[in-house]
Amino acid sequence: MSTSSYKNVVDMSKFDKLRAVSGASGVPLLNDCRDMAAAQLAQFAAAMLDKAVNELFEQAEKSLGGEMRNLYMDGMALARDEKEAITTGFKRQFIQGFNKHIRKGKYAQPSSASSFNLAEMELSLIDLDALEESLALANITNNIHGTCAEELFGIEKRLGTLLHVHELDSADNPIGPEAIGSSFMEALKELDSSVKVKLLxxxxxxxxxxxxxxxxxxDINQHLVEKGVLPKIRVGMKKHGGSAARQPEFHAAGATGSEPTANGPDLFATLQQLVSLGNSGMAGMGVPQQAGQPGAIGGTMPSDGAAVQSAGVMSTLTKLQQGQFEGVLGEGVMLNPALLANGRTNVLREIKSSGMxxxxxxxxxxxxxxVAMLFDYILDDRNIPDAMKALIGRLQxxxxxxxxxxxTFFSKKAHPARKFLDTLADAAIGWDEEEGHQGGLYKKVDHLVQRILNEFEDKVGVFADMQEELESYLAAEKERADELTGRSAQVVQTREQEEIARIMAHDEVKRRIESRKLPQIIRxxxxxxWASMLSLTYQKSGEDSQAWNEALETMDQLIWSVVAKEVPDDRKKxxxxxPNLLKRLQQGMAAIDVTGDERDQFFAKLIRCHADAVKSGLRAEDEEAWQDTDIENLAEETEVVAEAPTDFEEITPSPEAPAPDLALIQQISEEPVPADFDLEEVPISDVPWQxxxxxxxxxxxxxxxxxxxxxxxxxxxxxxxSRSKLAWVSPLKGLYLFTNRLGSRALSITPSRLTEKFRSGQAQIINDEALIDRAVSDMMGRLQQVA
Structure with a gap:
């Protein structure tokens, strides 16, 4: 064919490409997608790092072990100090990867979740850092896939149109989860820090x-729709390949604002990879594996029999769960029924090794x-008392x-079954054997577990019903505990106020009597x-009250009255x-129940002190002017005061003490504290505010x-x-109040004494992280170590 003949040939592929974009230019739109994604990813990463700083600092404060605390602090410092470097590197890596893909027609990053090849990983097991990074990338990719399944469907269809690819694979999506994950991991590689810190x-x-x-x-889907790129995507179009285990059919695939209908098997997929890697490694070392076990030869069933097989397994498990051993044991399942009932043995390990x-x-x-690994952790968890652990173990x-x-049981924290297990474990932390098995929490949990064993077949909603009943029970129990805690707090606050009042009174008296020479009787x-009187006044009225100031003023006047009166004006004063001084002294002594004899003896000696004060200050020429009759007049005045009626309330009103500021108590009971109320107190050995x-x-x-x-x-x-919960901190921070789960036993302790207990190992915080979160974290760590 001549060269001129080629000029008459129409390239239909070019025509199809132009038609697919509906007249829009593909390259500018691709650049729009790149720029929108890069800008938003950098913005999101900066906000994420700000949150990471606060969250990692809180985790560091909660960590008792020095190694974990240091790890969290290093992670916090990395997020804080390298924020700009991370966000800039992330954006740069993303743009470079995008441009490389557009130029070469394929996505080429160092690694991706879709290429997570177990056989290849086995060859590089010695490089643990590379393994950690590969698993981290797989985790990022799976998380994004699980959250963005519907949006990705539309993204891949529309970008496939712009890139002239009929079916754009997830790994070839230049703004897909793999591209984002790889860009973030590459940005972290640029930092001078350990892999463990980066994994935080x-x-x-x-x-x-x-x-x-x-x-x-x-946003990108909406932008492309507005530019005419596949405004409508045919219902029922399915995505092929990719990391997600299953993609749903969408009514309007890629439409913005709707929730994805796919289950997010992100965490489970990561666990699968780790288990497979571990099993493959064991197989390579000659460790025999059960048929049907992951990695074992012949373990995969034909797809057309999978549903029948799964139904048969589920039926057998339901029979075992409900105690129907007769037919099951005849099917080759060799299990000890006693193990299933006691809850203390990991029966899932027994099932794994059986013919089932x-x-x-x-x-x-x-x-x-x-799940067997999950219950390995639960049955070894020292946070849960053994008796309660056995009840939870029956739910295997x-x-x-x-x-x-x-x-989604593994990745969805609000999953009914997972939430029920977490609530059981949280409630069990404070359970004590003294509560007994015949009532209270133990009996309630036993009842709920038995109902699940009897009723649960394949409707997970039964766990939600049990959760609601458990929460109702715990709320009622908490209400009763809060009432008792309120009484304990009142006792502690009263004792602390007494201690502070005693110290305040002691300091005020000490400061005065040490600053001048006074008669012994006055000292x-x-x-x-008078120190007792001051303490009582401080307790009832406080430091800023008129009654407290008047009591101090009375003390100052008494001291002034017994010092030498060297000028006539002082003697007249x-x-x-x-008269008023003696009256106040009389009332103050009456308030602290000083006996009549003790009071009379003091006033008799006080008269002599006043006479001595006057005489010692008289000049020689004035001695004759001050006669004994004046002293007798003072004595008569004293008798008048002694006979005057006492009305202490006028001087120191006694308002009711305010209720303790308990955030967890809505209303403190007004009932009096019983005489036999069980409140144990560590003696106050230091000043509360100190x-x-x-x-x-x-x-x-x-x-x-x-x-x-x-x-x-x-x-x-x-x-x-013994275990106790911090229920209240006194307003003055002088005492910490701890109670048992029911609030019936309380312990108060000063912060300094509590610090000593932590320092000596006599006190240890119980990890309050959700049970399944802790178990999954432990599983991930152990599986990575095996790998």
Whole structure:
């Protein structure tokens, strides 16, 4: 064919490309998508790092172990100090990856979740950092896929149109989860920090970024729709390939604002990868594996028999759960019925080693592995008392069934079954054997567990019903506990006020009697009787009250009245002052119940003190002017005061003491505290307001940041342990009040004494993180170590 003939040939592919974009230019639109994504990702990352600084600092404060605390502090410092470097690097890596893809026609990053090849990983197991980074990237990718499934469907269809690709694979999407994850991991590689510290930022990324990325995808979809790129996507079009296990059919795929209908198997997928990697490694070392076990030969069932197989396994599990062993044991399932009932043995391990595991499909066998590891942790968890742990252990088969039915059990914190387990474990932390098994919390939990065993087949809603009933019970129990805690707080606050009042009175008296020479009778009176009077006044009226100021003024006038009167004006002033002074002294002594004889003896001696004060100050020429008759007049005045009626309330009104400021108590009971109320108090050994001046070390900082509701385990002198919850902190920060779960036993302690207990190991905070969160975190760590 001649060259001129080629000029008459129309390239239909070019025509199709132009038609697909509906007249819009593809490159500018691709650049729009790149710029929108890069700008928003940098913005989201900066906000995420700000949150990470605060959250990692809080985690560091909660951590008792020095290694974990240092790790969290390093992560906080990295997020704070390298914020600009991370966001800039993230944006740069994303743009470079995008441009490279557009130029070469394919996405080329160092690694991606879609290329997470177990066989390749086995060859590089010695490089643990690379393994950690690969797993982190897989986790990021799965999280974004799980959150943004619907938005990604539209994104990939529309970008495929712009890139002239009929079916754009997730790994080839230049703004897809793999591209974003790889860009963030590459940005972290540029930092001079350990992999473990960087993985803390990956954890923060997975927590805060997917929802923001979902919004970004919605914006890009909307922009492309407005530019005429696939305004409508045909209902029922399905995505092929990718990291997500399943993509749904959408009524309006890619439309902005709607929620994805896909389950997010992100965490489960990561656990699968780790379990498979571990099992593959064991197989390579010659460790035998069960048929049906992940990684075992012949473990995968044909797809057309998977549903029948799964139904059969579920039916068998339901029979075991409900105690129907007769037919099941005849099917080759060799289990000890006693193990299923006691809840103290990991029966899932028994099921795995029985004949039942051989008929499980690949995914079910993988799920069995993961849930067995979950209960390994639960049954070893020292936070939960053994008796309560046994009750939770009876739920092993129901939880396995839940996980087989719904993989979001692992990643969805609000999942009914997961929430129920978390609530059970949280309530059990403070349970004590003394409460007994015949009533209270133990009996309620036993009842709820038995109902699940009897009723649960394949409807997860039964867990939601049990959760509602448990929450109702715990709320009623908390109301009763709060009432008792309120009474304990009143006792503690009263004792603390008494102690502060005593110290205030002591300081006021000491400062005065040490500054001048006074008669012994006056010194003794002020140090004992009047100090008691001052303490009582401070308790009832406070430091800023008129009654307190008048009591101090009376003390000052008494001291002035017994010092030498060297000028006539002072002597005249004394005569005018005495009637009211003596009256106040009389009333004050009556308020603290000084006996009549003791009072009369004091006033008789006080008369002599006044006479001595006058005589010692008289000049020689004035001695004759001051006769004994004047002293007798003073004595008569004293008798008049002694006979005057006493009305202490006029001087020191006694308003009712305010109720303690308990945030967790809505209304403190007005009932009197019973005489036999069980309130144990560690004696106050330091001044309450000085107790806040804690030593500047980890233990002091830990005590200063304790929050209400924190559970602490105390080691007793005999080596036994007890658990108490911080229920209240006094307004003056002088005392911490701890109670048991029911509020029926209370312990008060000063901050300094509590710090000493933490420092010596006699006190330890009980981790209040949700049970399943702790278990999954532990699983991830152990699986990575095995890998």
């Amino acid at each position: 930022l990956v954890m923060m990324f997975n927590k805060y970024m997917p929802d923001q990325i979902k919004n970004m995808y919605q 595991a051989s008929v499980m499909g690949h995914v079910d066998a993988m799920t069995l592995d993961i 088969i129901p939880v396995l069934k839940v996980a087989m039915l719904d993989k 003794e009176f002020l140090s004992h009787q 004394l005569v005018g002052l005495l 107790a806040n001046e804690l030593q500047n070390d980890d233990s002091g900082a830990l005590v200063a940041k304790l929050k209400r509701g924190t559970w602490i385990e105390f080691v007793q002198a005999d080596g036994t342990t």
